[in-house]
Amino acid sequence: MKPLPWARSALALCIMGTLTACGGGGTDANNEGNVITTPPPVSSSSSSGGGSSSSSSSGGGASEGPILSENFGDGLFANFDEADTEYFFSPEYKALSGSNPNDPHPSFYYPTCCFFLNDTPEDGPAVNLGQLGIVSDNGNPSLLLNTGRFTAGQTRPEKDAKDPKKDTTTLSDLATWGELDLGRDYRISFCVKEASGTRNLQVFVDNNTSGAGNSLWTGNDSRIFQAPVTQLEAGKRVEINVPGSPRMGGEDVSTWASVDALVGEGTSFLQFRVEGGSTVIIDDLLVEYQDENGQADLPACNVFTPATAPDAPDAPTVLTGDAQLSVSWTGILGAISYDLAYSTSDDVSGATLLEDLTDTSATLTELTNGTAYYVWVRATNNVGDSEWSAAGTATPVAPLGCVLTTASDIAGDISWSVWDGCVSPDTSGALLLNASTPGQLSYPGEADSKPEVRFKASNNGTSKLDSTADADARSKGDLTGIFAEQYPQHFTLIARVDVSKSSARGLELETVFANPSDSRVKMLLRPDQGTAGRIQLERFMNNGASSSSSDDTTQADVVMTAAEGEEHGYHIYQVSYTVEDPAVVGANNVTARVYRDGENISSTFNLGVSGDAIVGTGRAGGAGANRVRIGEDSSSGHFAEVDWILWSNDPLVAAMSAEELKGKLPASIGDLGAYTSSEGGSSALLSEAFAATDGDGATSDFFTAAYKSLAADGAAPFYNVTSGETRITLAGGALNFYNARFSAGDTAPSSATTADDTSTHGELDLSAPYRITFDVTSNDNADDGSGKCQVYVDNSTSSSSSSIHGGSSKIFEKAVLALADGDLSKGKVTIESSVGTATSFIQFRCDSGVETPITIDNLVIEKQ
Missing domain, CATH: 2.60.120.260 (Galactose-binding domain-like)
Structure with a gap:
């Protein structure tokens, strides 16, 4: 049995997949905004951070990578609003590795200007994006500074101040408070994406004020870099060597002051500042020791480009299902969400629109099977919508109810013909003939004026025959052209059948051999006979008589009812025939062997038993036909459920016992019972x-x-x-x-x-x-x-x-x-x-x- 029931979703749209990296997420205090809430990857200093890492082996020992590497949230931010900037300056983006428990804002990056309302942390954020914030370089996050300033790696000092992490360093400080190891020669570098104005860009060590002398690094030594914004070139990397000369674009800049001595120690922090009235946008900040070169692994610097509407996605991939379509598409950098449209015509203007999808896949349900659908996708960011993609198209189809057997399912040296019960055998392609050719049963009884009753697929891998409602009904499904017109003739049929629910007859399987024998043999499954069932070879001992008699049918009693507590009573029946030339072997020229669930039961039949076989003449009246008939052709009602039927006219197969056929049947058709592979030959x-x-x-x-x-x-x-x-x-x-x-x-x-x-x-x-x-x-x-x-x-x-x-x-x-x-x-x-x-x-x-x-x-x- 190979069931495959399908169910339709009650939803019109089922969203699948995962959040795109550029989709944002999270909320601000008002449950608004678009900030990622999942903590970003853990950095090498055990601080969490999106695209950043640090190493602080205090004491100036051997380094383990860069001291700090920050890309300002590549792949995380999409809206570039106040909420994104708030998130960047939060411990959820990157936390201090060993923060003071009294620090209400233990974030690695701390805004020392232009962030908190009234410049008071307790009043909460009041971001001014024109002074300090995450901005979009055409979808790639960067950091804007204009009057704004912030520290990196500053821990909370034990100072009594409105904001201990702002404007509290002084000339009289005796200790540093930070978690950056700047205890040996280091380099700070960053890309300049945009620069405008006439004031200065400044970098300080262990100084959270705007005055260069407010640090234990006496004089103006804490200000390790100061350059007029007019001298900064967009698209170039600035390098600050401590000690050493500053560089831009790989060249020394003589107008910028050099640092003559090491400024920093194992517990330092940095502050970055742009004086009011000037704007600098930076990206890809790197702090490393001078004997390393992490710049080689960073993206090339480029000029800031304001965000535009996204590019149009490629045509979506559309996979068919039962009354549904699975749609997926490639995410677009910088997209906040996606719109999907679908229609039965190739015109997006009249399509059904589904908006604000944050995933890159979706399932459309409640569609019409057999109708072609066209699907488009467009991307959206804070600027606007992209153009619609090219259309993807597919047609929903109703499933067969199970998986039809294919040639690849039949391995080994026997070219089986198969009906796997998935669909009614009169359906085109229901049969696989000789392991290669699709086929189906024909119903020649259509013209005899008697009503036709055919097998009906049960949508669970089986097909059912029920002609009990009409005694005149017929179900004669034929497959012709089976046998060669010469002696000997061979045929083997194996079927998994359940007739346990029938109070009438079960199933008939008739073989009509071609010339020269003109013999036919009909095996009947009769749950209505005996105490619990009977197998019959009808008129097998006919001896050429034109009419039947009470003693020409050989039969054996077997149990066909279902076991107690079981819903079904499936059994596997095998019958093998060999027809010899009667001029050579005599009158009883047909040899049959009957197996049930792998056991040869031929010796239990009442007539014609010869060793492990039954020998007779077969039934007269073949009239040169050449066919296998599955179903019934009588005036009695029949009821049977068929899982699968296999057959072959190979003489080698006809000579094989059930034991010898173990592992020779296509395993994919379902339950093989006693024919399941045994060790050694399968x-x-x-x-x-x-x-x-x-x-x-x-x-x-x-x-x-x-x-x-x-x-x-x-x-x-x-x-x-x-x-x-x-x-x-x-x-x-x-x-x-x-x-x-x-x-x-x-x-x-x-x-x-x-x-x-x-x-x-x-x-x-x-x-x-x-x-x-x-x-x-x-x-x-x-x-x-x-x-x-x-x-x-x-x-x-x-x-x-x-x-x-x-x-x-x-x-x-x-x-x-x-x-x-x-x-x-x-x-x-x-x-x-x-x-x-x-x-x-x-x-x-x-x-x-x-x-x-x-x-x-x-x-x-x-x-x-």
Whole structure:
């Protein structure tokens, strides 16, 4: 059974994916603004900061990277409003590594002018963006200074002042308070993006005032840099060497004063200031020791360009689904949000508009299957909207209800013909003939004036035949051109069928051999006969008679009812025929072998038994026909549910027992029962239908040896929980799990898997390229895009590198809402890999972002 039920969302739009880096977020005190609330990455000094890092190995020892590297929030800010600037000067953007608990503002960057209302921190921010703030260099954040000033790395001093971190340094200071290690020769550099006015740009050490003498660095030594703004060139990098000469654009500037001695120590801080009436915009600030050259890793300096409306996105990617479309697009730098439009005509002017999307993916639902849709996207920033993208287009389609068998599903040397029950067999392409050609059953009875009753797909991987309502109904689905017109003739048919709910007949499977034999054999499943059911080979002992008699049908009683507590009573029936030339072998020239669930039951038939077979003449009346008929052609009602049917006219197959056919059937069609691969001769390494029963039909826990044991240890379970046992359940012949993981074939499940492993401990032979497939039949996770599912090899942990295979142990990872092939939420999942050994195991996982169970069925691991 290969079910794939689909459900439609009740929402018109389900947003998926993650926040774009340029989308902003967070709020100010009034729950407004657009500031990122997630703390940025931790810096090398243990301070958090967006795009910044520092190293303060106090005492002047060997450095571990730059002292400070700041890009002013690249990729974080989008609105460039007061809230963005407030966030930059907050500990959430970058905090002091060892702040004073009495400091109400333990931010690494501290505004010493033009930020707080009345210049009083307790009064809260009152940002003047014309004096101090984050501005957009065409979407790239930079810092504007005009009268504004701020410190970097200043900790709170023990001083009694309205604002201890502003205007409190003096000539009489005896100690420094800061966390920048400036105790050996260092360099400060930054890009000048724009400069205007006639006043000065200044940089101070251990000085939080505007006077150069207010520091323990006596005289004017604390002011290590002062340059007229008129001499700053936009697009060039300024370097301040302490000690040493200042440079701009890689050249010494003789008009700027040099620093003759080291100014700073292991607990220093910096202050940057532009005098009133002048404006400087800087970016990519770097503080490093002079024996390092981190500038080589920084972007080239350029001239400030005011923000413009965003570029138009590329055409979105549109993936089809059942009455829905999944839309995704590439994010645009500087975009705050996106608008999406969709229409059934290629004209955006009349399209339905969805505005203010902050993600780069969305799902449109409640659409019409079979209708083409056009989808456009545009980006928005604080300047305006981009042009609309080119259109992406796709057509929603109703799913088949399961995954049809394809040629790639049939491995090995038998060219099976298959009907997998997914759709009615009269549907175009429902059959796969000789492992390669699509086909379907024809219904020749349409012209005989009797009502036709055909198989109906149940949308769960099975098809149902029910002609019990009308005794005159017929269901004669034929496939012709099966046999060669010569002796011997061979045919093998294997079917998984449930007739347990029928109080009438079940199913008829008739084979009509071509000339020269003109024989036909009909196998009937009769739940209405015997005490619990009967298999019949109708008129198999006919001996050429033109009419039937009471003794020409051979039969055997079997149980066809469902087991107690079970909804279904599926069994697998195999019948193999060989028709010989009667002129050579005599009158009884048809040999049949009948198997049920892998057991040869031929000897239990009442007539014609010869060893392990049944020998007879077959039924007369073939009249040179050449066909297989699936269904029924009688005046009696029939009821059956068919999971799958396979057949072959290969003489080698007709000679094979059920045991010999283990592993020879396409594993992807569903539950193979006794035909599941055995060790040694099969491409299928594992076939799991999640039946949750023992061999005797009793229900067992999935994670016990009673359900499935290791081949080498019958007391050890084949499946083991590695996390989240309560979130893994079996129901209805399928497995449900979320935020959990389990392994298959691990012979040492209590052993932690690490990258230092020198051997593997499993019983799956993954030494040759292999394929893993399973069906996702239910997946109702929320559309937040955060959850993923993974498959690992020889790794029982959740870390991809904790394996002998290193990071390669994770052979599969996809978002839960794009889990199946084609990035669909449900359907067939195909994984092809060559990672593994002859003694490997597999682990399946859905991480903590998967908050609702997914349902999987028909797990198959097979050699490619």
